[in-house]
Amino acid sequence: EVQLVESGGGLVQPGGSLRLSCAVSGFTFSSYWMNWVRQAPGKGLEWVANIKQDGSEKSYVDSVKGRFTISRDNAKNSLYLQMNSLRDEDTAVYYCATYSPGYSSYWGQGTLVTVSS
Amino acid sequence: DIQMTQSPSTLSASVGDRVTITCRTSQIISTWLAWYQQKPGKAPNLLIYKVSNLESGVPSRFSGSGSGTEFTLTISSLQPDDFATYYCQQYHSYPITFGQGTRLEIK
Numbered sequence: 505e506v507q508l509v510e511s512g513g514g515l516v517q518p519g520g521s522l523r524l525s526c527a528v529s530g531f532t533f534s535s536y537w538m539n540w541v542r543q544a545p546g547k548g549l550e551w552v553a554n555i556k557q558d559g560s561e562k563s564y565v566d567s568v569k570g571r572f573t574i575s576r577d578n579a580k581n582s583l584y585l586q587m588n589s590l591r592d593e594d595t596a597v598y599y600c601a602t603y604s605p606g607y608s609s610y611w612g613q614g615t616l617v618t619v620s621s
Numbered sequence: 622d623i624q625m626t627q628s629p630s631t632l633s634a635s636v637g638d639r640v641t642i643t644c645r646t647s648q649i650i651s652t653w654l655a656w657y658q659q660k661p662g663k664a665p666n667l668l669i670y671k672v673s674n675l676e677s678g679v680p681s682r683f684s685g686s687g688s689g690t691e692f693t694l695t696i697s698s699l700q701p702d703d704f705a706t707y708y709c710q711q712y713h714s715y716p717i718t719f720g721q722g723t724r725l726e727i728k
Contacts, residue, residue: 539717541665549657549665549708551717565716599664606712607655609676611664 506530513615526583526600534578539603542596627720644709653713
């Protein structure tokens with residue numbers, strides 16, 4: 505059974521940092537590009553970042569460039585999102601998902617990040 | 622960035638109806654388009670990829686079509702489980718972008 509389980513969300517003050525993790529099982533993690541996608545409360549889906557199978561290529565939406573870093577550990581079947589300099593507008597449910605080739609067949613259940621003072 | 626515009630934003634329909642949701646893109650995206658269904662509190666679920674390819678396990682009442690900058694998702698006969706929000710997504714170029722969503726509600 506395919507499983508993606510996000511963790512690390514929570515309440516953080518503006519300017520603070522969080523590191524999200526996504527533990528995967530049930531498929532060959534190292535064969536997939538991986539995505540982070542977020543959804544602000546009551547809003548639509550927004551792609552955040554993705555990473556190639558070996559970590560050699562990464563892309564980000566402009567609004568998080570320089571603040572967020574996507575990474576992965578294929579030995580641990582895990583995907584990460586380091587989020588620094590958090591802003592109110594980063595408040596959202598963050599989903600990890602596969603991204604091969606371009607669309608997302610598998611998704612986690614999401615983890616809520618709330619940025620508020 | 623490629624802008625994605627879905628219409629309508631909200632659609633009221635009844636069980637058994639045939640419904641169509643349209644997604645227009647600001648640039649030609651070839652066939653790099655997917656559709657997702659999302660229910661409240663749940664992650665999105667892939668329905669269609671590459672415009673018209675049905676994801677494994679998705680009922681055949683869902684279909685996709687289109688080309689260039691205009692694409693459609695059709696549900697041939699609505700079932701109670703289909704009332705949800707639907708998103709299109711382009712993966713032609715970065716940044717990957719989604720439509721704003723179409724909420725399908727019971728009439």
